Amino acid sequence: MVTTPLNIASVDFRNEEEVNAFHEAWIASGQAKLQEDFRRLREMGIVDEQGNQLKTPIPPDMLDDTADFGG
Numbered sequence: 001m002v003t004t005p006l007n008i009a010s011v012d013f014r015n016e017e018e019v020n021a022f023h024e025a026w027i028a029s030g031q032a033k034l035q036e037d038f039r040r041l042r043e044m045g046i047v048d049e050q051g052n053q054l055k056t057p058i059p060p061d062m063l064d065d066t067a068d069f070g071g
Contacts, residue, residue: 006029011022041047046055056063 006022006025008022012018038047038051042049046053048054
């Protein structure tokens with residue numbers, strides 16, 4: 001399947017159908033990217049199937065507010 005890259009310069013803004021088609025294609029391309037990014041985050045173990053974060057960016061020992069790091 002050959003696809004043409006989205007090009008807003010080629011949209012006839014006087015034609016509502018063309019504008020709507022452009023918007024739908026634009027949204028679809030964003031949804032595809034979002035789904036791919038979400039798949040990668042799940043594969044890396046960063047989020048679960050519902051999108052909940054599984055890992056924190058801070059190591060657990062640094063979350064302890066009583067820890068003394070000598071600073």
